[in-house]
Amino acid sequence: MAITATKGTPGASARREYERRRAADEQRSRNRWGRLGSVAVALSEPRGSTTAWKRGAVGEERLGARLNRLAGDQVAVVHDRRIPGSRTNIDHLVITTKRIWVIDAKRYTGRPERRAEGGLFRPRTERLIIAGRDRSQLVDGLLAQVVRVKQAVGELPVSGVLCFIDADWPLFETAFKLRDVYATSPRRLTKLITRDAAGSLDPARTAAYLADVFPPA
Numbered sequence: 001m002a003i004t005a006t007k008g009t010p011g012a013s014a015r016r017e018y019e020r021r022r023a024a025d026e027q028r029s030r031n032r033w034g035r036l037g038s039v040a041v042a043l044s045e046p047r048g049s050t051t052a053w054k055r056g057a058v059g060e061e062r063l064g065a066r067l068n069r070l071a072g073d074q075v076a077v078v079h080d081r082r083i084p085g086s087r088t089n090i091d092h093l094v095i096t097t098k099r100i101w102v103i104d105a106k107r108y109t110g111r112p113e114r115r116a117e118g119g120l121f122r123p124r125t126e127r128l129i130i131a132g133r134d135r136s137q138l139v140d141g142l143l144a145q146v147v148r149v150k151q152a153v154g155e156l157p158v159s160g161v162l163c164f165i166d167a168d169w170p171l172f173e174t175a176f177k178l179r180d181v182y183a184t185s186p187r188r189l190t191k192l193i194t195r196d197a198a199g200s201l202d203p204a205r206t207a208a209y210l211a212d213v214f215p216p217a
Contacts, residue, residue, distance in 0.1 A: 006071045007207060008079035010064020011057040013089055013217035018053035025050055059107035059165040060091050066186055067092055067103075070193060076207035081214035083148050089217040090145050095206045098199035099157035102149050103189070104142045108135070111168045114178045126178040130167070138162055139181050146181075152213045156201065163189050 025047055030038070046054075064079050071077045078093040092103040110131020118124040127136045139162070146160040161182045175184035175192070184192065 006068050006077045006079070007211045008081065008216055010067075010079040010092065011060030012080050013082075014053050014057035014060055014080075018050065018057055021050040021053060022046060055107050056105075060105045062165060063103070063105045063163055063186055063189075064092060066190060067094055067193075070094070070190065074203060075193065076203035078207050078211050078214075080217045081211070082217040083145065083214060086148075088141070088145065090149070090214060093149070093207070093210055093214075094193055095201065095203040095210070096193060096196040096199070097201045097203060098196040099159055099201070100149060100153060100206065100210070101159055101161055101193060102142065102146050103161045103163055104138070104145065105163050105165060106138065107165045109166055109168065111170070112164055112176075112183050114176045114183070128162075128178060128183065130164075139179055142181055143179065149210070149214075152210065153206075156206075157199075161189060161192070 029044055060080070064077075067077045067079075074097055076095045078095070079091070081090045081093065083090060090102060091105045092101075094101040094103060108130045110133075113129045115127045115129050116124060117127070127134055128139050129135065142160045142162055146158055150156075150158050159182065160180070161184060163184055163186055165186060167185065169185050174188040175182060177183070182189075182192065
């Protein structure tokens with residue numbers, strides 16, 4: 001029996017969480033306003049913490065659709081997986097014959113930058129800056145995902161990617177690397193994946209194994 005080249009639904013768990021939070025917000029409004037509850041719901045804006053989940057879901061869905069177009073004999077794609085024993089999800093896994101890509105979709109506006117400090121007399125550090133704000137915790141989170149995938153696959157090559165959906169990238173620089181993690185645009189991510197050299201991995205079988213290790217979120 002053939003193994004499908006894609007598994008899972010991109011953004012599914014984030015969209016479920018958004019729907020759950022939206023329903024809870026609406027119920028609070030109805031409880032507060034009684035008979036005017038329906039009017040209050042119609043006139044009120046969703047809370048920012050609720051709409052953030054919708055925004056994240058849309059980003060994962062958009063990137064997932066792009067990645068699905070790459071799927072075939074040489075590329076397999078797995079979406080929205082749960083890390084057992086953790087509250088963290090893996091947005092996307094892409095498996096080529098060369099490596100496993102662990103991809104975290106992010107919707108931040110502004111320009112991503114790599115900022116290096118230290119060197120000669122003090123330790124060199126690299127920080128991820130987006131629109132002037134330190135977002136290095138995104139790198140930490142992705143590296144933790146990469147570690148869990150490496151634990152599952154042993155010596156197989158694994159690379160981590162932060163893919164910024166709506167970022168203000170410069171015209172000719174849409175990717176950089178810091179702390180062994182790529183930061184890139186969706187278009188450049190597609191090029192990184194399709195330019196992988198031929199290797200010995202079986203994408204479909206590797207994807208099936210990873211889908212078992214990391215169940216749907």
